[in-house]
Amino acid sequence: MLAFLARRLPSVAFMLLATSIIAFLLPRLAGGDPAQTIAGADATVDQVEAIRQQLGLDQPLPAQYLDWLFGLLRGDLGTSLITNRPVGQLILARLGSTLELALTASVLMIAFGIGLGILAGSVRKGAGRFGLDSAISVLLATPPHVTGLILILVFGITFNMLPISGEVSILRDPVTGFSLLLMPALALALPQAAMIARLIQARMMQIRQEEFVDFARAKGVPRSQIVLSHILRNSMGTAVVATGIRIGELLAGAVVIEAIFARNGLGLMAVDAVTSRDYQVVQIVVLGAVVIAVLTHLFSEILLAALDPRIRLE
Amino acid sequence: MIKKLYQMSYLGGNGMGDAAVSGSPKISRRHVLGGTAALAGLATFGMPVAFAQGGGGTLRLAQGADAQPKNILAGRAGNNSWRHQVFDALTVLDGETGEPVPVLATDWESSEDGLTFKIRIREGVTFHSGRPLTADDVVFTLEQVKVPENASQMAPLVRAYTSITASAPNEVTITSETPVAPRIFDVLQLAVILDKDTFAGLADGSQVVGTGPFKWVEWIPGASLRLERNEAYWSETPVALDGVEISIITDSTAMANAMRGRVDLVLAMTPRDAIMFRGNPNVELIEAPGAQIFPLGLNVTAAPLDSKELRQAIGFAIDRQRIIDQVFNGVGTPSCLWWRSNEPGTTEEMVNHYHYDPEKARELIARAGAEGAEINISVIGLAPVPAIYEIVQNNLREVGLNPVGTVLETAAFDQGQTAGDLGQAFQQIHGLQGFSAATLVDALPALRDTNPSKFAPERYRQLKDALQSAQGEAYAPALAELGEFMLDEAFSHILLQTPPLHAKTPQLQGVVWDNVGFLHLDAASLNG
Numbered sequence: 001m002l003a004f005l006a007r008r009l010p011s012v013a014f015m016l017l018a019t020s021i022i023a024f025l026l027p028r029l030a031g032g033d034p035a036q037t038i039a040g041a042d043a044t045v046d047q048v049e050a051i052r053q054q055l056g057l058d059q060p061l062p063a064q065y066l067d068w069l070f071g072l073l074r075g076d077l078g079t080s081l082i083t084n085r086p087v088g089q090l091i092l093a094r095l096g097s098t099l100e101l102a103l104t105a106s107v108l109m110i111a112f113g114i115g116l117g118i119l120a121g122s123v124r125k126g127a128g129r130f131g132l133d134s135a136i137s138v139l140l141a142t143p144p145h146v147t148g149l150i151l152i153l154v155f156g157i158t159f160n161m162l163p164i165s166g167e168v169s170i171l172r173d174p175v176t177g178f179s180l181l182l183m184p185a186l187a188l189a190l191p192q193a194a195m196i197a198r199l200i201q202a203r204m205m206q207i208r209q210e211e212f213v214d215f216a217r218a219k220g221v222p223r224s225q226i227v228l229s230h231i232l233r234n235s236m237g238t239a240v241v242a243t244g245i246r247i248g249e250l251l252a253g254a255v256v257i258e259a260i261f262a263r264n265g266l267g268l269m270a271v272d273a274v275t276s277r278d279y280q281v282v283q284i285v286v287l288g289a290v291v292i293a294v295l296t297h298l299f300s301e302i303l304l305a306a307l308d309p310r311i312r313l314e
Numbered sequence: 315m316i317k318k319l320y321q322m323s324y325l326g327g328n329g330m331g332d333a334a335v336s337g338s339p340k341i342s343r344r345h346v347l348g349g350t351a352a353l354a355g356l357a358t359f360g361m362p363v364a365f366a367q368g369g370g371g372t373l374r375l376a377q378g379a380d381a382q383p384k385n386i387l388a389g390r391a392g393n394n395s396w397r398h399q400v401f402d403a404l405t406v407l408d409g410e411t412g413e414p415v416p417v418l419a420t421d422w423e424s425s426e427d428g429l430t431f432k433i434r435i436r437e438g439v440t441f442h443s444g445r446p447l448t449a450d451d452v453v454f455t456l457e458q459v460k461v462p463e464n465a466s467q468m469a470p471l472v473r474a475y476t477s478i479t480a481s482a483p484n485e486v487t488i489t490s491e492t493p494v495a496p497r498i499f500d501v502l503q504l505a506v507i508l509d510k511d512t513f514a515g516l517a518d519g520s521q522v523v524g525t526g527p528f529k530w531v532e533w534i535p536g537a538s539l540r541l542e543r544n545e546a547y548w549s550e551t552p553v554a555l556d557g558v559e560i561s562i563i564t565d566s567t568a569m570a571n572a573m574r575g576r577v578d579l580v581l582a583m584t585p586r587d588a589i590m591f592r593g594n595p596n597v598e599l600i601e602a603p604g605a606q607i608f609p610l611g612l613n614v615t616a617a618p619l620d621s622k623e624l625r626q627a628i629g630f631a632i633d634r635q636r637i638i639d640q641v642f643n644g645v646g647t648p649s650c651l652w653w654r655s656n657e658p659g660t661t662e663e664m665v666n667h668y669h670y671d672p673e674k675a676r677e678l679i680a681r682a683g684a685e686g687a688e689i690n691i692s693v694i695g696l697a698p699v700p701a702i703y704e705i706v707q708n709n710l711r712e713v714g715l716n717p718v719g720t721v722l723e724t725a726a727f728d729q730g731q732t733a734g735d736l737g738q739a740f741q742q743i744h745g746l747q748g749f750s751a752a753t754l755v756d757a758l759p760a761l762r763d764t765n766p767s768k769f770a771p772e773r774y775r776q777l778k779d780a781l782q783s784a785q786g787e788a789y790a791p792a793l794a795e796l797g798e799f800m801l802d803e804a805f806s807h808i809l810l811q812t813p814p815l816h817a818k819t820p821q822l823q824g825v826v827w828d829n830v831g832f833l834h835l836d837a838a839s840l841n842g
Contacts, residue, residue: 032725039465040388041728042746042759047469048732050462083535084384084518093534152571165572166561259565262376262572264537268564272380272536277725 001302012294016287020072023286024065027279033057034081037276055081068283078280082273087284091266098254098265100170100177104185105192105250110243112193117200117239122227124205136201139194144253148187148260155183165262184261188253192246199242203235210234237307244300248293370554371840373822374577376561376569381539383519383530387459387466387505389746394604395560395581395833399541400442401506401524404433404452405499407748407829409603412656414499415828418447418507418525428493428785433502435484439548441509442529449480454510456488459501467746467757468501493785500753503830527553527836537562547836554824554839566697570817573597578840579818579825581833584698585643588815598820601645601813604831605747607652608702609760610691610807615768616738618684625804627678628689629668631713632706634810636670641701646812650801652744652761653751654811654829659793667801675713688716692740694727699741702809706741731759736766747811748830751793752782760806769805 035052036043052058059067071078077087120132142150156164163180170177207213208231216226255267266285273281379392386393386401398406404419422433439447458464459472466472474490481487488494507525508516515521522530525548528541539560543553561577563569570587573580583599591597612619612628619625634648650667651660679685689710693703703719710717722730730736744758755761755778763770777796784792800806814831824838 030725031723032729036725036728036732038382038385039732040385040390040467041724041731042389042467042744042757043465043728043732044462044469044762044764045732047462047465051465054463080535085535090535093537156571157574163576164574165563165568165576260568262561262563262565262568262576264534264562269536272564275724 004302005298008298015294016290019287019290020069020283021065023283023290024068024279025061026286027274027277027282028061030274030277032277034277034279037082037278068280072287077284080273080278080281082276082278082281087280090269090281091284091288094264094266094269096169097167097258097263098251098267100167100181101184101188101254101258101263101265102247102251104181105188105254106247108185108189109193109196109246109250112189113196113243113246114200114239116193116197117204117235118232120197120201121204121208121231121235136194136197139190140198142191144187144191145256145260147190148184148257151183151187152260167261167263180261180263184257184263187260188250188257192250192253195246196239196242200235200239203238204231207231207234233307237304240303240307241300244296247296251289251292370556370838372557372559373555373579373835373838373840374559374561375579375581376563376572376577377581378562378564378566378569380536380562381519381533381560383516383522383533385465386508386516386522387455387464387468389467389504389830391582391745392562394831396528396530396539396541396558397506398526398828398832398834399528399558399836400522400526400530401508402439402526403504403506404435404502406832406834407499407503409826409828410656412654412748412750412829414502418452419502424493424495424785428495428783429490431488431490431494431498432481433486433488435486436548437484439525440546441512441525442523442544442546443509443512444546445509445511447507447525449482449484449486451507451510452486453478453480454513455505455508456486456501458508458513459505466504468504468753470756471497471501471753472505492779493783495785496789497750497753497782500749503749503828503832528555528558531557549836551837553836554841555835558835573817578822579816581816582814583817585645585812585815588645588817589643591817596819597817600816600818602816602827602831603654603748603813603829604745604827605647605654605811605813607649607744607747607811608699608809609652609742609744610706610809611736611740611742611760611765611767612805612807613736613738613740613766613768614803614805618682618687619689619738621682621684622802622804623678623682624684624687626668626802627675627682627684627713628710628715629804629807630671630678631675631715632668632709632807632809633670636709637702637705638810638812640705641698642810642812645815646810648809649811650808651797651811652758652800652806652808653749653754654747657751657793659751659790660797661794664794664797664801668804668807672709672713679714685714686716688718690738691717691719692727692730692736693719693721694724694741694743695721696724696727696743699743703741706809731766734759734764734766734768740766746830748828751797752778752784752789755781755796761800765806767805769803771803773799774803 035048035055035057038051039048068078079086080090116136120136123129123132152164155162162183167180168177213226213230216230254265255271258265258268270285375395377395381392381396382390402418405414405416408415418436418439420434420436424431435449435452441447456472456478459466459468474492475488476491477489479487509523512521512523519533527544527547529544531542532540542557543555547553563572566584567587569580570583570590588599591599612625614620638644638646638648649665651665655665693700700721707717707719742760744760746754746757777799781792781796821840826834
């Protein structure tokens, strides 16, 4: 595995360098600038220009880029142009919220996805099959923000069972923290869980037709063992890869969900940074997202190799 | 009318509302000193009531914009809730009359020619750091207003002063080549007094030190702000609240939903979200001062808008009441003016100068020979302006024009606005309502000399100068003359004024908004 990782290192480094250039240029291509945001809508030309100079935005772009890049190599993530706080500090202040949401949503996504997938792949006829197929289709077709609003309406407003706004760290107050986390995590997890369930269902139905399953059946292997050891294990590879990808999408969905449930996570911070043209924050968020995606992908490949003996890390 | 459901809470006559319920009346130093202006202060801030120090609970408040301590000298929505909790101004403008009320100033005097202005500063006031307030802090603050990096809308006014000096330990003297008052009170309202020793800490919010009733404790950018009571506050009226917790919630509906048990006060709710709370006995909706105005700017150098008849026709073509009803759920005033109607010199005719009259609009368009003319409109992509554009577009089509709208992202629009370059026509959004018209004509992008309408005739500058030099009774006719000229030239049509809509629980009492919509919580409590 180490050799595999070592072989991947140059391409990962190249990808990160390319991403850093894109992350640097992207917000600057969007029009507007942070000096304007700080100066305000009523600002005069001299006020905007003075702030631009103060922020160093009057320097040539290559000089700004290299300054940022060398800072990164020294472990300095930069300073927010809008709040003047270190970007690392801003991210740390929001990381806990996003981690809580992402971890809870991931657990729910995997649990619901695998559970629903196995059920849907095992029940092959009748009302059960129709019900499961319908449920998965509805969940698939409903985006997280709609799911979130429905949950708010039903559990937050109509039945008043769960709080609809705010956050408390689970570590500080587990009960309140979890009650505030449940609806946003569910809203985020359910559409992705449906996707995983559909993949597992399809793969299970496909593998059920394979010759080795007929062979096991002919040998008199019990039905439950066939499902667990032969069909399910061979179906999980797809789900593992899909789960890796879904976690990335889940983080993307967190932007909207954080807004709806008034949670102060990284997603919302990223949106605010884009709106206010806080280049330093946007750059780190984009770069960080790519690093997470690369790591998730590598982890999925390693896990897939462990699950499927036909796959080797090369 | 939705309005009838609202509890008007800028509280003309009794700023305390029904908070004035218990304890023996006790007048604070804030309200006693300052001569006639103090009487105006009493009118707005009300007869203060002696709450026991503390025990008033912690006020939980939600707002959409983040705090910007770095821009404390500029008007910023995110600072309105805490500006006058952490800092004090020398004077604030009364929410009802617009008159200055003394706070850190005890009194002031203007020379006969108006070119010298003296302010005496309250003694015995200390910053949260424990250091006494001096006249040097006031001079330092006013000097900072001039600094372009601080982005104050009052910078042009203060730059026009020839000197700002500490003429005595508790007295500041300002001299100018044009009369200092009354516009000085706009400067003093916005320029809260800063601690010169910790000024650098404002840049990242690490040290935000004022003399106000609450101390700045913790700010998590984009998420929350926590204040706690200043036990050494100079006022004789005790501060009831133990602290203030401000949550930043950027999604407007999520912010409104915070009213369902998470917070006691939501600031600047959209009328659409406010509908959820109509008839709810646990929520009081409040229209406060500090309105927004929505100008439709017309570039007078770009054909066919170089025709005054066509520009006037556009003013008559727009159905302002429809915008108020459909976009703002009935909350707003179809005013044609760029300033609050409580300004001296403002008449009913000016407020309603352009009323919906499509026939007259068609007639004027025909006279201008502009039937079927294409009008390109840049629209700021900030809600609800694109929704207003839909109605404007419809109205202009009805009178035979051909509007073509382009919605621009806020950052890009602001850049064009600063550069004075927004194309043929443009829909803006402006705040700063509550400052005097004399200040607004140079502070609002739609009206200043480098306005994107490219409207800068000599007479416009002369009338502005006349208004800005006018003192006492000369102010009203000067404003009337300027206002009528601006309306006639029709380079910037105000479509409507909308007040900020706040929501609070009935338990929260004693909240006051001044003339520009800044919140004051020194008399607030949660014991109602």
